[in-house]
Amino acid sequence: MEMRGKSSWLGKGLLAMVLIVLLLSACSSDSGGSSSGGSSDGKVQLTMTAWGNPAEIKVYQKAIDAYQEDNPDVSIKLIPGPGDTYKQKLLTQLQGSQSPDLFYVGAEYMSQLIETGRVAELSEFLNSDESFVKPEEFAEGLWGAAKKEEEIYGTPVDSNPMLLYYNKTVLEEAGLDPNEPQKLYEAGEWNWEKFAEINKQVTESGKYGFVAENTSSHLFSWVWTNGGKMYDEEGNIILQENEKAQEAIAYLNENVSNGNFKYAGSLPEGQGPDAMFMSNQTAFAAAGRWYTPMFSENKNLEFDYIPWPTNTGEKMEPAVIATAYLSTTTDSDNLEEAKKFLSFYTSEKGQRARLEGNGNAVPSIASVDDIIENAEVPEHSSYLIDARDIGKVEANQSVIPGLDQEVIDIFDLMFLGEQTPEDTITKVSEKAKSMIEDYKNQ
Secondary structure, three states: OHHHHHHHHHHHHHHHHHHHHHHHHHHHHHHOOOOOEEOOOOOEEEEEEEEOOHHHHHHHHHHHHHHHHHOOOEEEEEEEEOHHHHHHHHHHHHHOOOOOOEEEEEHHHHHHHHOOOOEOOOHHHHOOOOOOOOHHHEOHHHOHHHEEOOEEOOEEOOEEEOEEEEEHHHHHHOOOOOOHHHHHHHOOOOEHHHHHHHHHHHHHOOOEEEEEOOOHHHHHHHHHOOOOOOEOOOOOEOOOOOHHHHHHHHHHHHHHHOOOEEEHHHOOOOOOHHHHHHOOOEEEEEEOHHHHHHHHHOOOOOEEEEOOOEOOOOOOOOOEEEOEEEEEEOOOOOHHHHHHHHHHHOOHHHHHHHHOOOOOOEOOEHHHOHHHHOOOOOOOOHHHHHHHHHOEOOOOOOOOOOHHHHHHHHHHHHHOOOOOHHHHHHHHHHHHHHHHHHHHOO
């Protein structure tokens, strides 16, 4: 009797343990411990991260909503990431196999992310019947580091040719015609000299002129609009031999030093060129279309676009086309569905969903150009197409992992007045030469 009772007690205890394990397992499954997978309602769960201001995040969400409407069995959560820590956080997540399923990638660090081995190769899928877009639909000049021979690691979400925004209120308060940049451009006189003169007058009125940012998009735009080059066709640094490039760097240094330009890196924390522009504190800000949704919502802001000023005698010269890519990770629990959404997001339908109205970019496929051509805000939206057609994606410095950040760090010392342009050129050249050689010898 005693043995039978003990056996019965053990059996009941074992059954209870099994039930507890099953219950815990079910709870764990329902809680969604990973960033993707299934859910209790049977939907495929995907996560996507991207940087951007609040207005831009709304733009991204439009394409997500359009996809979910057509695919009710898929749920996509958009996770905004702060721009200043975005790259490092994403790199850490990829290395630890903890990244979202899909993520925006800046052109300047695409190579670095690919080297983690955790960015999915897309060419086979994009050429399949499952894809909403084909590789040949994208402008060839937009691929940059995302395409290595026939391998594709991200699709251009759109394009953002760099130009200048000008604040009509600030110009008028400085005693200038609010449309002075436009009139100079039409007369073929929109050049570096006139640009410096306008900025000086604005500065003397107590406001800021142009806010100079330390990014490759800004640097290469100044170099190229002077007819200069920093790298040759083989990707070798030629800065020390190229006088036009050196002249551009000297121009930047001079205007930051004398106060005509305000270096963004010296602004108080929390104050950027976009915020200062919207509060009518600065006359010029350089960007692609990404400021437009936010600026358009500000009823107290009067602004327009103008191409980058030149120093060659030409009315317009190439400036940088900034672009980002949408990529997915090999660690995704739903890789095929992630690829499918990626192709939709960058397809004609996806780009129309995002970019119509006050969108934040210029299409990366020509079939969507009518969005820009028909835009009502600002007045000269067509300059975006002009800038895209003549501009270029920087594809030499950005393909060397880590080089872009090294160059930015060196230029920061010059803009802060701690280093001469000559020393800056020497240090950039030495660092670039060393890193390029190391990369080629891998």
